[in-house]
Structures are given as C-alpha cells and as structure tokens.
Amino acid sequence: MSNWKLTIGIQKGEHFVNLYYEKRRIRFWNGKAIGLKLSSKDNPELLKAAIELKLLDGWRPKTKSIEQEVLNPTVIEVLIKGIAFKKSQGCSDRYIKDINRVLILWKRFEKENSITNLKIDSLTSKHLSKFLIRPNWSPKTQRTVKSTLSPLLSMPQLTNAVKLHKPVSVMHKPIDNIAEVLKEVSMFNDNLHLCCLMTYGCLLRPHKELRELTWGDFTADLSYIKLSGSRNKSGRNRIVPVPSYVRELLNKEDNNLNIFTGTTNAPNPDYFKTIWGRFKKVSKLLEQDQTLYSFRHSGAIEIYKRTGSLSKLQKALGHSSLAVSLTYLRGLEVSELEEKDMPMV
Template identity: 30%
Template sequence: MQITPKIFFSEDLSKRSYVYFFINQKRVRIYQGAQFGKSCSPNLKKTAKSRLRELILLEDIVIAELKKGWLLGQKRWLIGEVLKSMLAELNSSSYSKKYIRDTTIVSQEFMEYARVLDILNMEVDVITTSTVESFLSRFDSSSAYYAIKRRTLSAVFNKIVQRGIMKTNPVKGTSSRRVEAVHNQSFSEKQLDGCLEAVREASDNLYLCVLFVYCMLLRPHKEVRLLTRGNFNDDLTILTLSGDQNKSKRIRSIPVPDNIRKILLSIGVQVLSDQVNIFTSDFKPLNEFYFSTCWARVKTKLVRKGIITPNHTLYSFRHSAICSVFKRDKDLHLVQRLCSHQSMMTSLKYLRSLGMEQVGTLDELPQLKR
C-alpha cells in the first residue's frame, strides 16, 4: 500500500501546521517528531519561514519511519533499545557471572555490528538469518570460537522471542560448526598419577580441591571453593549442598571418602563455626580465580615435561572420574545420578563429548552363526 505524506502549512501562525497522510481512507496527522524519538516541533517556531523548514524536516522523518514499517499506534521494537533492555534485565538476574559476561559481550558486539550496518535504530524484524550469518563470520577463526558465539547469541534471541518481540530466532537458521571435543580432556591413568603428585607438592589447598573434584565429582570454582563447615555433618562423613550451592539447583548429599575426611580432620575443620570457609578458616572464601591460578602454575610445568597436554584443565579431574565410573559399570543412570544431571540426555552428551561412544566389548557386537 502506497502512503504519501504531505504538508499542511499556513502562514497564519495561529493555525497549527502538520504532516498528514491517508491510511484506510482515514487521515493521520503528525504534529511533531517526539513519537519517533526525534526533536522536531514545527509549531513552536515563531516565523513562517522557520516553521516551513521544520515541517519539511518532519515530512522527511515521517517518510523514513514509514519505510521502516511504522504505522500509527504500533509499538516499535528497535534493535538497540531491545538489546539494551535485555542486558539490563540480565545484569539483575541470578545467572552465573560467566553467563552474564559472555552474553553481555556478544550483545555489545552485535549492537556495534548493527551500528556499522546502520540498522541499530531499526525494528528488530530487519534482522535476518543472513545478517546473523555475516556477523558470526567474524568469529570463524576456530570452530569452537564460532560455536560459542553462535550459542550465546542464540540464547539472547531466544529470550527476545519468548517475550513476543520477534516471531522466530534468526540464529537458528545459521550454519553450525562441528566442534571436536578436545578441551577438558580426561587423563589417562599415568597422567592422573603424575598430576596428583605434582598438585600435592605444589599446594595443599589445590590438592584438597582436586580430591573433592575427582572423588566426589564437585565443580571446583563454586561448589568446592565456597565450602564451609556447615556443609558437613558433625563427624565429617556426609557433605550436603543446598540448591543454591550447586549447578543442579537440587539438594545433594554425598558421602565423604576417608582420604578427604582425614585431611579435613588434620586441618581442624571439625572445630570451625558453620559459616567459616574450610580453605581460609575465615568467613571470607578464596577469590574466584584462586584454584585456576594454582592449577595454571602446575599445568605449565606438566605440559613442559610432556606429561599432559594444553587441553587438560582442572575440570579434567572430574571428567576422568566420570569416564572411570562409566568404564567400570556401563551404567548411564549411575552417571546421571552422580553428576546430578537434570536428564539422561545431558549425561549422554557429556560422555559423547569425552569420546565415550565406543562399544565396550566384543560381546556387544552382532555375531554371525556359522
């Protein structure tokens, strides 16, 4: 439908001037640019000449807005405003610091890209799959880097879709990258022995952390680092994590192995107050990068000696333990329960990412009768 805005102007300054057009045989009058976020008010001008000049500017604004798809009374969802609103909501949420950080970065990068394309102040509907594909091509230096950016950006647009601002997620149609599972590699038995010995010599706190990670399948940076005396029962034989202390958001109770219990007794954890951190013996825990820094120092030496690879991380201890359990019992339900995964599919994906899809024995293969 062709809409042609026109100007109504009178040199009699007592009469209001405006830009108008007809839609569905109804006349629509636009008196100022405020509704488009523009500073343009012809009727405030004191001379006929300046009023006409301002009216011409208002006409140009209306024409531009109509080309963008604006109609009277329609809510306008501009790309910049929507993404900024999403970030404000995200920063006041209970999501992890890492998730908020990654989402903030990719949203800001996309806004900058939209600014370069001159679409930042346009409706979100102008974002197409090809727009997103072009944006993601900037992160094509590795499959893993591309996949992370794509997954994070998709989460942002999913939230926009959930709020009814967009009908479909434009990231869904973009090409994916097959990522080879190399990060957080599990250790071989020989590597594990070498790592444990090196960690024991380097740091008592790191060694205790690694034991929690391997023997009890806890995550190091939040679940282990923030442990207090109150997480244990009186005789230090049971560890309990509340819903807000672990990733699954469910209460977990785990028996404490004897090797860990002996260390806890030796450092006097049993006499601490419930709110005191077991690593610092203080109400304040270790900083969030403490274990990462300690491990980085040990890892550098081990990589240099050829004992492990750069793809081994602190989480490799947890992954190695899960591999060990699965190889021993071939029980996916057990892996799900020990890891406190929400579903068995999560456990299956986890094992696949660790290269655990292979058939275990010859008996599991089909046999010919002859």
C-alpha cells in the same frame, strides 16, 4: 478468565517462576519485581503464590509502551533496554554479566564493520550471521552468544534464521598418571590442588558444587558432604563420602565459611577456570583434551573398576540418568555400549 498463567520451572537444579502473559514468558528468580524479599531458590511455591496475589490485585509486569513500539530504535538501544528488563526480573549476576558482554561485543562489531547506530528495522540475518559466525569462535561459543542475544532482541524469526554448526562433543580425557598430576598441581596452587583432589575423590563438579562448598556442608567428622537438590545439577539431594586423603588436608572452620576463601563469600564463578588455564600453560604432564573435569571422569572410572556397579557409579556422580553415567566409561573403551545393553541392577 485471566490472560496469564503461572508455573514453576527448573534450570540446572534451580527453580524459578514462569509467567505467561501477552504471548510472552517472563521468568522470576526472586520477588524483586513485586517488591518482596523472596527467593525461588528457597521456596518457589511461596514466590509463585505471592506473584499470583499481585496479579489478582491488578499488578502486571512492565511492557513496551505504544510510543516505544512506534519508534525505530537502534540495535544498541534495544539491547540496553533488554538488559534493563532482565535486571528488573532479578536475573543472576552471572547472566547479567553475560548479557553485558554481548552488548560490548555488538558495539565492537558495529564499529569494526562501519555500521554504527544500525536501526533495529534494518537488522538482517546477514548481520547476525556475520556477528556470530567467526573463525576464532567455537560452535559452542557461537551458540552461547546467540542464545544470550536472542531474548534481548525479541526477534525469534530473525535469530532462528541464523543456522550454526552443531558443537562437537569433546570427551574430557581421563588422567592415567593421577598421582603425578596431582603432585604437580599441589606445587602450583593449594586451592586448585584441593579442587582437583575433591573433583577426583568426591566426584563433585568443580565450578559450582565445589566452589560454593562451606564447612557447614560437611558432617562434624568431615567424613561426608551433604548437598541439597538446589546445590547440584541433578536437582537431587546428595551425600558424598570424603576419602581419608582429602580429610587430612581439611581443617574445619565456622560452618558459614567457604572452604577456599575462608570468608562467607565463594570465589568468583571463573576462579578455578582461570587458575586451571594458567596451570595448563606450565604443566609438563597434562595431555590434550585433559581438563579440570578429567579428574571427575578419572574418579568415575576408578569407582567402576573397584565396584563393577553402575548404580553406585550413578549415585556417586549424582546423575539423574544412568545413560549419562555410562558416557564416563568411554575411558575403559566401552563406548559401543548403550544402557539397553547393560545388565539390570
């Protein structure tokens, strides 16, 4: 009987292969670890089959040697080895960036608290609490850093002992004066204006679905956008109409080119977040709690006002659950409604 198990998982619409081996779960997003150019994004079943063949042939993922386990490394050494292991798994560039950032933060933490070269067996939950719970970090940031740090340390009992406050969900406040705000954005930056306009008019999510959009995602007449399940959060294929006020700003180019950069490369993951942050500082119209996602919420409310159809709203937003779509209607002051209260469609 084999001492391993393979499954296929999904996270934020992207598939990966799980390997359960020696009481550990190892994720594979591609075939780099087994020397093959395969991607779980393109064909997770093929990647799973390839890993299974390697396992049956005697291959096993790298594990800590006995010598390494006997030694008492520093926390920084453990983090560095954890990062190297994650890189060998073929994790995304964004994730690698996040774990490297945690390493930098931990080095700074040790220096500021005069605990340089802290040994891993001397690490306590008090150290972790002091590292994570900071007045200038929101509860959401604290949880994000903790979830990034935990798999690098591989000490779940210690990290789980650190209790953090639950983040307070902040509503993306809808924008009532949408035309005025869009005009102000257009005078600030053309790409940000197109992003905001399409977030509102096409209800696409700005930081992934829109940022990675190519001309090949449009129909020939630019009247629809077609996205596969791997390209959006719900994991479902989406076909989105493109309003005329968006089409008049579009000039179709080669199918493989990104609509914002004009090259085969999409803008960096923080591109719109950075530009939006700069715009907020100079805007005379934005109100508190209005974000880039406020355009999507405003568009959702407008669709519901026009159609009165929850099913159309759900389809336009690309949600797998109607309950999620209902949260977008808080701007209509119907927050007391629940899915069970709504009429069937």
